[in-house]
Amino acid sequence: MTIFNLLRLTNIVKNSTKLNLQLETYSSYVKYAEHKALDKIRNIGISAHIDSGKTTLTERILFYTGRINQMHEVKGKDNVGAVMDSMELERQRGITIQSAATYTLWKDHNINIIDTPGHVDFTVEVERALRVLDGAVLVLCAVGGVQSQTLTVNRQMKRYNVPCLAFINKLDRLGANPERVLKQMRSKMNHNAAFIHLPIGLEKECQGIVDLIEEKAVYFDGDYGEKVRLDEIPQDKRTEAKERRHELIEHLSNVDETLGELFLEEKTPSITDIKQAIRRTALNRSFTPVLLGTALKNKGVQPLLDAVLDYLPHPGEVENTAILNEDKDGDGQNIILDPARDGKKPFVGLAFKLEMSKFGQLTYLRCYQGVLKRGDNIFNARTFKKVKISRLVRMHSNNMEEVNEVLAGDIFALFGVDCASGDTFVNDNKLNLSMESIHVPDPVVSMAIKPKNNKDRDNFSKAVARFTKEDPTFQFRYDSDNKETIVSGMGELHLEIYAQRMEREYNCPVELGKPKVAFRETLMSPCTFDYLHKKQSGGAGQFARVSGILEPLPPHQNTMLEFVDETVGTNVPKQFVPGVEKGFLDTCQKGYLSGHKISGVKFRLQDGAHHIVDSSELAFFLAAKGAVKDVFEDGAWQILEPIMFVEVVLPDEFHGAVLGQLNKRGGIITGTEGAEGWTTLYAEVPLNNMFGYAGELRSQTQGKGEFSMEYSRYSPCLPEVQEQLIRKYQEEMGLLPDQKKKKN
Structure with a gap:
């Protein structure tokens, strides 16, 4: 009996034997997945704008590959929630907060998957996932189309040169229009993109998809869409399918020489020719194949899995480099890492995510070269500290599965390793290697924070120490001027989530408030x-x-x-x-x-x-x-206030509105720059007027605008601000005339 038949059986066994069979399945999975050939491995991320259906799609992928035997909705009525949303807060709010890793098997291929958050406040989770992945699935909503975070994720993929497939989800929603989404991909994101699927009906009429390459209609039968049925293309779709197939070949011919020659010679390319051309162009990011489906209604997920195997790279097709430093102070030279899984080359791994668990610090790593076995010693290339590996685990959301060894291309986790996110590990202390670290954006929002009860100060300190280590965009400092503690993050939701986690995980309720300005x-x-x-x-x-x-x-x-x-x-x-x-x-x-x-x-x-x-x-x-x-x-005395140097990057279309808001906030524009549809504004604005600007800028620019600010100088504040500050201080000290009368 094959592993897949065994996995499918878990869906139909009685409850009494379900747990035992699942445990057997897990051990079979681990054993079966350990020694795959390099070309049988895919490391993919699922990224998109918030609420595009990433976690629902991951849940379907795990179900169809036999990794789980029941599907649950992100915010379902059964209060179970999706497998990848393991945190209680994620299940309550129906959003992904932390990226979660898992691995599964499809058609004899081992697929490592990282499900990432969509909200802009948790952008570092996407950043570090894309840093270690070989390919990605960019999910777009058939109604919302290209949204603000879609553009951010697209920039991140470009930064790390990650090939991607586009999956237009939610064809069943009212107002679904995949054609409009494709136009937005071409105009807003500059993708050379074309459909490889067509929908058979939209909204309530969504029945299946047309595969333009195979020229077949694909239907998804059974209670959960698990039975894939191929059929002839419906009569009313044949003309459109022919036109779209021609358009696909045309877009590929523009960027692929082999298919371009066939096109010029007016030869009809075969199915294999088209698939090979899509693979070549997807790997060099010159073409983006666009797939269709609706994860919630169980349609289009299996063809997406096939496309991941057909068009996204395996670890051997991605060039990963490290800097070899001849001495501790030298600049070093770039060397290409060897992803062969024979273990002849020394081990090189990158720590990309830290998480505290009940067993201590859990460190997620990607193995880029060599083999790592339980009991081996490894060295942190930054601190030169030696660590003995006592436990090697693979992650399935928040579940851990023990393995004896990991090979190049694998994503795994370790316990008891003291390191920072972005550290490189080697098994030879003479090998002074370091890999490119992870880009960490600067925090944009700051708030004052304090525990509600003084007795919780110890728990508060532990929580802050843990969260600042896990998340480099969550920063903490003590402001000696105003005698208050300040936390900084990527947005108000980001800080609010951490405040809630302090209460839930450390029993330490906290108060968040607007920080005082150091006048x-x-x-x-x-x-x-x-x-x-x-x-x-x-x-x-x-x-x-x-x-x-x-x-x-x-x-x-x-x-x-x-x-x-x-x-x-x-x-x-x-x-x-x-x-x-x-x-x-x-x-x-x-x-x-x-x-x-x-x-x-x-x-x-x-x-x-x-x-x-x-x-x-x-x-x-x-x-x-x-x-x-x-x-x-x-x-004669006066009050000075801090003036900040502010840099705002925004699409040209919102230039006037953002300029007006900066003027309202007392800003002085010092310069502007423009390039490729984007404008950069430089201004000097009083810090006291900058609170709440992050949310306002996002709402004004449909989430596309970004800003950074740094201290510039102190300057006299306006007379009305000075009067307010003096009056407030006199009220606090009981120095106002009416307060003195009351005292008397």
Whole structure:
């Protein structure tokens, strides 16, 4: 009995024997999948815009290949959820948050699959999956078409040179129009794309598909579409099928020499000729075959699996390079890794994803060269630390299946390895190799975070340490200016998900809020001071007098503080001068105008007086504090705010709307650049006006716009902002006239 017949039997056995047979199946799977030839392996990712049906499609793939014996919906009525959405939050929200890996078998081929999130906030999960995959399936919604995240995923595939198939899903939805989606692929994504399938009916009438290469109609019978039936093309579809087949050959001929010669000679290419041309052009990314189906209604999934085997590369057809450093500081040279599965070359693997489990850190790796066996030693090429492999596992969503060895082209996981995402591992410590790391986008949204209960601080620290290690786009820092902790991420949903995970996984409820802006207070014009501090209460008293000038520093130094001792003689003994400086710096920690730090001020100590008995460093410390307070009452002060340098990249069509919004936020446009339908705007905007901009930009540009910002300088804020800050501070301190009356 073949493995496939055995797997199919799991669907019809009684419940009493189901578990035993499943366990047998798992062990057969592991054993059967371990030693495949290189050309019998496919490493693919399933990527798309949010809600295009990626996880539903993966669920169908696992079912038809016999990997699972029951299908569940992403947000189904049975509250089970899809296999690949293993996190409770994913099942509740009906979205994918973390990429999940599995492997399955189809027609004697081992397919490693990574299901990735669609939401822009979890884009790093797509980034690291595509970094280690050889091919991808780009899923598009037949109604939504090319959407914002589709463009982002397309850019990521281009960055890592990943060949892809397009699968237009949801043909059963009201308003499905695959022809419009194909036009968008050509115009918006610049793909040389053509149909290799045609739909037989759309929306409620969706019955099957026409295979343009084989020139057959394909129907999916049975309760779950598991019986694939080939038939003649319906009469009303024959003319369109002939035209579309000609269009397919024409698009292929433009980019493939072999088929181009046949086309020019007006010879009719055979089925094999067309398939080979699609494979050649898909591998060099010059052509994208477009397949059709509806995963939810169980149509078109088996032909997609066949296309993965026919048109996407095996690990031996993808050139992977590493940098060989002759010494620790050298630039090194590029070498091509050998994917042969004979184990003659040393092991080279890349860690692309970290995850904490109850057994410790789980590290996902892709083996690019050589063989790794249980019990072997490997070395981290960055830290040169040695690790002994005690457990080797393959992942099926959140289930682990033990294996004894992994070969080049395999995706697997290890326990007990201390490393960072993007680290290279080798089994020879003399081999100083490193592979290209993973591109990590900069965070765009920051929020203040704190645990609701102080007793949860330990759990809070553990959660932050784990999440920042797992996800490089989730960053954490302590703002000493405002005495608050700040988390940064790719969007508000991203931070909200982590806040919920802290509560669920670490029993640590947290509060998220808008972070405070680090304003500053500064002096507008020089002001003299002469302050006497005198205190006598029996015994040794306190006596110190300081005089001089407090003046503003130049604008380019408005974040600094300066102290200058200009005294001559012994009126202020030199041993007391450090006390004056400390008093000045201590007072500047909290200003009197709005409670923010004082900066951009120079304290010039010119004269003073002391008492032979009562003077001390403390007395001069207090005298300096009093002097600054006097200047606050007599001088003219203003509040400074941080100005950010903002760079916005957006499609040309939204230029006017985005420009208007930046002006509304008090931004000053400093420059623009344009190329290939995209515009880059450069502006300077107050940080206080940038909160919520990420969401606004996405909604204005249909999710296509991106921005980054960095600190530029401090500049005086507008009078109305200054008034608001002063009033807020006075309210907090109870200094408003009506508050004083209440106290009295």
